[in-house]
Amino acid sequence: METGIFVTGILIAAAGLVYGGYGAYQKIVNDKKTKNTPMTISVVIGIVLIILSQCFTIIPTGTTGVKTTFGQVSENVARPGLNLKVPFFTTIEQVNNKQQDITLAKGKSKLYAEVKGKIPVTATNLTITYNINPARSAWIYSNVTDYESGLIKSSLVSSALKASTVTLDVNEVTIRSIIEPLVTQNLQALLDEKYGVDTVIITRVVIGNMDFEKSYNDAINEKNMAQQEYEQAMVKNRQELEKAENDAKVKTTAAQGKADAAKIEAEGIAEANRKITESLNNMILANNWIIKWDGKVPVVTDGNGNMIDISKLLEG
Numbered sequence: 001m002e003t004g005i006f007v008t009g010i011l012i013a014a015a016g017l018v019y020g021g022y023g024a025y026q027k028i029v030n031d032k033k034t035k036n037t038p039m040t041i042s043v044v045i046g047i048v049l050i051i052l053s054q055c056f057t058i059i060p061t062g063t064t065g066v067k068t069t070f071g072q073v074s075e076n077v078a079r080p081g082l083n084l085k086v087p088f089f090t091t092i093e094q095v096n097n098k099q100q101d102i103t104l105a106k107g108k109s110k111l112y113a114e115v116k117g118k119i120p121v122t123a124t125n126l127t128i129t130y131n132i133n134p135a136r137s138a139w140i141y142s143n144v145t146d147y148e149s150g151l152i153k154s155s156l157v158s159s160a161l162k163a164s165t166v167t168l169d170v171n172e173v174t175i176r177s178i179i180e181p182l183v184t185q186n187l188q189a190l191l192d193e194k195y196g197v198d199t200v201i202i203t204r205v206v207i208g209n210m211d212f213e214k215s216y217n218d219a220i221n222e223k224n225m226a227q228q229e230y231e232q233a234m235v236k237n238r239q240e241l242e243k244a245e246n247d248a249k250v251k252t253t254a255a256q257g258k259a260d261a262a263k264i265e266a267e268g269i270a271e272a273n274r275k276i277t278e279s280l281n282n283m284i285l286a287n288n289w290i291i292k293w294d295g296k297v298p299v300v301t302d303g304n305g306n307m308i309d310i311s312k313l314l315e316g
Helices: 002-030 037-053 134-143 154-165 176-195 214-279 282-292 311-315
Strands: 056-059 063-069 081-084 090-096 100-104 111-115 119-132 200-212 299-301 307-309
Touching (some): 056 090, 090 134, 119 134, 134 176
Antiparallel strands (some): 056 081, 063 090, 100 119, 111 119, 119 200, 299 307
């Protein structure tokens, strides 16, 4: 309703200017005594065009217009396209609502934070992509002095970074898929608290590099070197142990083989002796004795020096 009345008023004023200008033109033409008729006509047309030009403003796509009348900012922003305004009294300032990038901690500059265990970490080349909500353009224009360059301050980003890294371990903080969404989330919460919910909208945060302090990196390198040396020593010891075990198995196998061979040989000899022993009976012994006898009657002693003829024994 207010907009309709305003537009109607502008049109009536414009029509009045045109009618007044035309009337002045007719008066000048009909006045034969006027010597500067062409110049007067040009002046009148120029004034009318200037006034008309002050009645319209074109707002580009991706921006909104903040209307100010006598220093009072209107909450109703001008949308992209042709917009009417009260000439000379109302100004319209454009606010960029497109996605914008701001890069912090560039070059040698760093943002400092800590991970779990109070281990220091640094971040460089942070690029924050954001945009201003068109519905909040008037509020931003009225309340944030340096909104075009200082809407997202380094202190806010640093706080969001610290709030993010302190929840992570050393092996998580350098993983982009973990740290970047977390910083985005914490930064959005800080901006909502500062400017109001959905005033400044963070699309994403890209961190160029996350790194640890030099002292920590040196300690990690020393630890890695010590770990590598330890692992190499363990491999060497394991190889030597395996070789010793293999050598011992070879010696044990050889000794066992010799023992088994000796046992088999002894068992074979014992078996042969057993068979020989079984084959030796009294008849074989007597037969062997008879074969070898020379025909003489054997004479033996009784132990007391008396000779005994055993031929009688043979007769029986």
